[in-house]
Each structure stands twice: as structure tokens, then as C-alpha cells.
Amino acid sequence: MSVRKPKLPVIVAVHALLAIGTMAVLYPVMLVVKKAFEPGRQFALSPSPIPKRVTLDHFRALLSARGSHGELAFLQHTISSLAVAIATTVVGIALSCTAAYALSRFRFPGRKAALTSFLVVQMFPASLLMIPLYVLLHELGLLNSLSGLVLVYSTTAIPFCVWTLKGYFDSLPRELFEAARVDGAGPIRIFWTIVLPLARPGIAVTALFSFMTAWNEFILASTFLTDEGKYTLPVMLKSSVGQFSADWGQFAAGALLTSLPVMALFYVVQKYLVGGLTAGAVKG
Amino acid sequence: MKAGDLRRALRDALMIGALLWLAVTAAYVRDRNKDATQRALRHAQAAAELIAAGETPPTPTAAAAIVGAPVASKQHGFLRRRVAHTAAGPRPLGGPTAPAVDKLLYDAAGRFDKDGPFVAMLPDGSERAVAAVATARGPAIAITAGPEPRAPVPWLAVVGHLGLMLVLVGVGAVLGGRARGVGVAAGLATWAFPAYLAGGPGLALAILAVAAAAGWAHATGATDRAIAGVRAHKVALSFLAPAGVAMIVLVVVPFAVGLALGFYDHHHGRWTFVGLANFKRILTGDGHALSDPLNFWFILGVTLAWTFVNVILHVLFGTLFALILRQPWLKARGLWRVLLIVPWAVPNYITALIWKGMFAGEYGAVNSILSGLGLDRVSWFSSWATAFSANVATNTWLGFPFMMVVALGALESIPKELEEAAEVDGASSWQRFKEITLPHLKPALGPAIVLGSIWTFNMFNVIALVSGGKPGGSTDILVTDAYRWAFERGEQYGMAAALGTIIFLLLLGWTLIGRGLTKGDEEARP
Numbered sequence: 001m002s003v004r005k006p007k008l009p010v011i012v013a014v015h016a017l018l019a020i021g022t023m024a025v026l027y028p029v030m031l032v033v034k035k036a037f038e039p040g041r042q043f044a045l046s047p048s049p050i051p052k053r054v055t056l057d058h059f060r061a062l063l064s065a066r067g068s069h070g071e072l073a074f075l076q077h078t079i080s081s082l083a084v085a086i087a088t089t090v091v092g093i094a095l096s097c098t099a100a101y102a103l104s105r106f107r108f109p110g111r112k113a114a115l116t117s118f119l120v121v122q123m124f125p126a127s128l129l130m131i132p133l134y135v136l137l138h139e140l141g142l143l144n145s146l147s148g149l150v151l152v153y154s155t156t157a158i159p160f161c162v163w164t165l166k167g168y169f170d171s172l173p174r175e176l177f178e179a180a181r182v183d184g185a186g187p188i189r190i191f192w193t194i195v196l197p198l199a200r201p202g203i204a205v206t207a208l209f210s211f212m213t214a215w216n217e218f219i220l221a222s223t224f225l226t227d228e229g230k231y232t233l234p235v236m237l238k239s240s241v242g243q244f245s246a247d248w249g250q251f252a253a254g255a256l257l258t259s260l261p262v263m264a265l266f267y268v269v270q271k272y273l274v275g276g277l278t279a280g281a282v283k284g
Numbered sequence: 285m286k287a288g289d290l291r292r293a294l295r296d297a298l299m300i301g302a303l304l305w306l307a308v309t310a311a312y313v314r315d316r317n318k319d320a321t322q323r324a325l326r327h328a329q330a331a332a333e334l335i336a337a338g339e340t341p342p343t344p345t346a347a348a349a350i351v352g353a354p355v356a357s358k359q360h361g362f363l364r365r366r367v368a369h370t371a372a373g374p375r376p377l378g379g380p381t382a383p384a385v386d387k388l389l390y391d392a393a394g395r396f397d398k399d400g401p402f403v404a405m406l407p408d409g410s411e412r413a414v415a416a417v418a419t420a421r422g423p424a425i426a427i428t429a430g431p432e433p434r435a436p437v438p439w440l441a442v443v444g445h446l447g448l449m450l451v452l453v454g455v456g457a458v459l460g461g462r463a464r465g466v467g468v469a470a471g472l473a474t475w476a477f478p479a480y481l482a483g484g485p486g487l488a489l490a491i492l493a494v495a496a497a498a499g500w501a502h503a504t505g506a507t508d509r510a511i512a513g514v515r516a517h518k519v520a521l522s523f524l525a526p527a528g529v530a531m532i533v534l535v536v537v538p539f540a541v542g543l544a545l546g547f548y549d550h551h552h553g554r555w556t557f558v559g560l561a562n563f564k565r566i567l568t569g570d571g572h573a574l575s576d577p578l579n580f581w582f583i584l585g586v587t588l589a590w591t592f593v594n595v596i597l598h599v600l601f602g603t604l605f606a607l608i609l610r611q612p613w614l615k616a617r618g619l620w621r622v623l624l625i626v627p628w629a630v631p632n633y634i635t636a637l638i639w640k641g642m643f644a645g646e647y648g649a650v651n652s653i654l655s656g657l658g659l660d661r662v663s664w665f666s667s668w669a670t671a672f673s674a675n676v677a678t679n680t681w682l683g684f685p686f687m688m689v690v691a692l693g694a695l696e697s698i699p700k701e702l703e704e705a706a707e708v709d710g711a712s713s714w715q716r717f718k719e720i721t722l723p724h725l726k727p728a729l730g731p732a733i734v735l736g737s738i739w740t741f742n743m744f745n746v747i748a749l750v751s752g753g754k755p756g757g758s759t760d761i762l763v764t765d766a767y768r769w770a771f772e773r774g775e776q777y778g779m780a781a782a783l784g785t786i787i788f789l790l791l792l793g794w795t796l797i798g799r800g801l802t803k804g805d806e807e808a809r810p
Contacts, residue, residue: 005613018608022623028638043641047652099527106520109513121535131770131780132542155534187519216631219744234633255634266629
């Protein structure tokens, strides 16, 4: 915590410590990368993170595996996952932009209650609602359907998006709105021509986040989807390392292909994420 | 009397009346379907008994036959055929020209062989019933022809009822004064009668309560004020409405349903009201000893230990890394930061599966490292302590970057001058940590700890995918146990919902306490 620069041995020691810590942190990831390129179905026979032989067999097998109807399974599941994630993002963003605008720019009775309820909902994750949602989707005939999944994911996405976007809208300069109002623009016009274009970075961040929520979700998807053809990527990956036959090579290849886009997106949003999280939590 | 009084009274009555109409209609449709189901079941049973007695059933049936035991086919030994003895003589079931109903007969005979006589609805949603009774030659099976006719909607009664409601409301408004509220309440209360017929006394009482509340709200002018309020904030509310409606449909309704389900028992698709029995079963440990992993208090203990240990480790590692990363003399700070955030970016189900693979078996990565260091290999999932540690290691790995980033954010807000001044004044590094760094960390870490503890409390993926509750369910936490009630112990949705309610109450309590604590911190700050 020193402001002055410490002595050289201390600096070297801290760097070494940090390097060891980081290596330990990255070790599981390196094992997966190794497994994805190393032949064989077993997970890790040697603790070394460097493969002895390199092959693309796992990727080839994964991409060419066919499902029960002769379709390319990985491609099919990727399309399912993409469809669910994109639909969740679109529904989530459309609904939360308008709600965040109302909560940010207007004062009306019940505003505080609405804000609090969006916060409370965000704190209680989907696993608590799983049973009633399962029964409800069953009654609505939406079990085993991707649209049912989108409906459920939007629930998890909207509260977070509303809070993050509200924080973003709050930060836009008030004078702009006053000027637009004096010039005779109505609230809808202001929303469409001023708020949305200015908030584009904020919207992009929330969109990426809700995309990731849907892309990564596993429990609900594995509970609600029973038809193998409709599986999203997480469910498919989980079933590839089932209790009786575990093909870790294909799992590792699939895990890599699934997480790389997410990690790239995460890299883009991570700077903004903390601000959004803590703003939501602290301002409550 | 003023014309406005009548208009307002009718407006209120019709608005609330529409909601009541929805509720009563839903109950009516449900009641009518139940009635049709029961008739279908009765008809199937009667028809099956008639065939068993050697008579022809009078009711129209899609299929009625005594089905013989399965016999291996002559050509293909692996095919097993059954013969149906129908009124038109015996014929083998199945084959290329067989009617579709043959499959239903075959399946029903199979079920009879397994479960004995039964009567049930077909699972295909065609609203047909199937019954099987025993005879000397095999089960007598009858399948009804199609949906039973439903009673016609009593439109005349509906119109008459609406008229009565409007008249009562109108009379109240015309009399004026206190009668206005009474008129609205009485008009709405008329819904209690059809509600009683369709949904029973519970629904009727609920409707009477709503009617009384609506009458009171009308008399005191609460509805007038509410409508004026909506008018005044028309724009804001219309922007809020889409998300609000979605949240009500997708969160509030399932949540309310979930709370209600906790008071029901679910068995083979049937719900029975059992009051607080589910909660009693859970809270008394369901006949298991306190040291049994199936006892609620045992699981709660594991869950609390799990949450506590994890959050401590998250904060510890997160803060430690953050403190190192903020040193200005550190080389390549941005790179270290990005590398250390990686675990947060990996989807957590993948993390959990990777760690499961690393701990699994004799030759998993962890055991290989242990034996490389000259230590004994450990069978991680056969004792509680090691399985629990494996879960904790996984969750610590995926959870510390969040705390690290929060801590980094908080540390950035420390003014440089403050630290320099402290150093010039000769404060030791421990003093500086205690007096400057810690007070800056606290307000940011407080909410993050509350949030993180809720995430950990509900961390289904790690428990379910890494240890899977092994050994013997002893590493299960409350959310995974709730999942087991619903999907692994014979669809006991009621128990799962009751446990979900308990989890909700625990977390709500903790959030309130946590918010109190963090608020205190903020106020204490200079």
C-alpha cells in the first residue's frame, strides 16, 4: 500500500507471488484447452497443462456429430442457443429501455415501490421460481419449447437491465431534456431521438449482459427441455459428460467453442459491469 | 343525485367486475373440464366391466376388447404380439393395416400387467379415458370414443346476473350518500354465487372480500383518486407498463403460485390442499435424525457453512489480489487484471464440470498433482469433508474475481494525497491500511457481500455438478434439495415449493439485515 516505491527484492517477490497466483487461477482453463487439442476421452492423466500430441479430432468429431434425426447436432444446438439468447435480449432490452426511461425521467406515485421491486426480484434468482414456472409452463403447454425458455429468461434479464439502464439514463445531462421540451418535443419524441441514441453504449452493455445470461443458463434449460433436438448448448455439453460415458475431449472442445464468444463479450463489458452492479446495489 | 355519481359507480363496478368475471370464468371452465373427465372415466370403467361380463357396452367406445397375454411372433421372435377378443371376433393387435387404437390397447394391456386394474385419462390430450378390469382371459379394456359433451354455457343466467349487478349499483348511486358504496359492494357481491357453484366456498369468500373492499374504496373516493393519479402520470405509466405487465405475468404470478403450491400436496398429477403440513414436515426434519443428511436442519447447517466459508474466501482472495493490483509500481497491471478476471467470464456450469473432472476418479488432475508431490490420492466424493472442500474450491475459483473487481473499484476512490499525507506523517503501513484503506473498502464491499452471499446461498450449479450431493446427499444445500423434492422424489412439487418459500423468507430476512448493516456503514462514514 506504499506510495513510495519499495525495495527491489520486495517488488520481485510480489511479482513472483502474483505470477504463481495467476498460474493457479488459470490452471483449470489451461487443462481444458489442453484436453481440447489432446487425443483421448479421459480427462487429465497427467497434471501438465501442455499437451504431448496435438490433434483437431475432438473439434472434427464434435462438429460432424449427428443427432437422432440426422441433423448436425452441434450446429443445431448452437442455433437453438442463439435463437433463445437473441430473443431474450430483444425482449429484455425493448421492455427495460422504456421502463428505465419512466423510472429515470418521471416522478410518479409508486415509483419508489417499482424500483424496489425490480431490485428485490433481481436478488432472488430463477432457481426459486423454478417449481412454479415448471407447473405454469406445463399448464400453458410451453414445456419443452424454446419460446417458454425465452419467457423465463426475460424474467431474469429485465430487472438487471432496468437498473443498469436507469443508472445510465440518470447520468445523461438534464439540460438536453429541458432544451428539447422547450422546443416542443413530447416525451415519446425525446425518448426516441435523444435518450436512445445517447444511451447507446449503456444499451449495448445491458444487451450483451442479457445475451450472456441466456447463453450460459443451464438448470432451467435442462429441466424444461426434454426433447434432445431442442437442447441448448449448455444442456448438450452437460450430457456429453454424463454419468456413464464421459467424453472429455469433445466436452473440452465444445466448452472452448461455447465460452470463447462469451469471454470475448465479457472482455468488452467488464469495465462497465462493476459500475452497474454497485450502482444498483448501493443506491437501492 | 348527480349524473356523475352514477357514472362513477358503474365505472368502478364494471372495472372490478371484469376481474371477478375472469376469476369466475376460469373456475367455471376448470369445473366443467373436471366434470367431463369424471364422466369419461366412469364411462370407460362401466364399458370395461360390461365387456368383462361378456356383454356389448351401450356407450360409444373407440375400442373395447379382452386382450390376451403377449405371445412371441413366429417369424420374428423379438416381436411380441397380443390378440384382442372383440365383439367381432379375435384379431391380432398391430400390423400394417391396424387401426391406430391398437397401440392404445396394447399399451393399456402392458400397463395392466404391471399395475393391475386401472382407469385413467389417455396421456395424449385427446380427453379420452381408458379402463382395464381383470377377466380370466386377460384384461378387459375399454377406451371412450372422444371428449365427453360439455354442459352448455348458461347465457341467460349470465345476462340476468349482469343486469342484477348493474341494478344494485345503480340503486345505490341513486340513493346517494352511504348507499353508494353499499350498492357497489352488493353489486359485486352477486359474483359470489356463481363463484360458489363453480369454485367452492373459498373462491366465494375471496370475492365477497374483494366486493367489500371495492365498495369501501368507492365510498371513500379511493378509486377516484387512483384514476386521477393514473391520468396525471399517463406518460410515465405507459412507458413503465410493458415491463410491469411482463414482470407481473412472469415473476409475480409464478411467485404467488409458488407460495400457494407450498400448501398443497402433489401426487400423480393431483393437488390436494394440506395446509401447513409440508412446512411441518420440513421443519420437523421429516422423521430423519438431526445428523441425517435428509434433515432440513442438517441441510440448513451445510448451506450456512457453505455460504459463510465461500464468502470469506471470496473477500479474502479478492481483496488480496486487488491490493496487489493497485500498486503503482506493478508491471503490466492491465494484463494481470484481465487474466485474473477470466474465471468470472467462463460460464459457471462449464467451470463446475471442469472441476468435477479435475477431482473425479483416481487419476483426476488434482490427484495427479497430489501424487506428484508425494501425497496420497484422495477419493474426493466419498467423505463429507473432502466433497465439501471440492465444492468450496470450485466456487472460490469462480467467485473471487467479482469481489476483486469491486475492491479495485473501491480502492481507486482513495485520494492519493490522503495516503501521501499519512506517509509523511509517519503512519505505519498497518495504520494506513486500518485507517484509510479499510474505511474505503467497507462501503463497497458491504453490498457486494450481501449480493455475493445470496448468489452463493443459491449456487445450484456448483453443488449439483461438482459433488452432486455426494456422499449420500450430505453436501446438498437447500436449493439442490428443493430440486430433488421436485424432480427426484416422485414430483413432490408441494414440498419443493414449501422449501422454496422457506429459502425465500431466509434470504429476505438476510437482505433486510444486510441492508441495515451496510446503511449503518454509510452513515458512519465521515
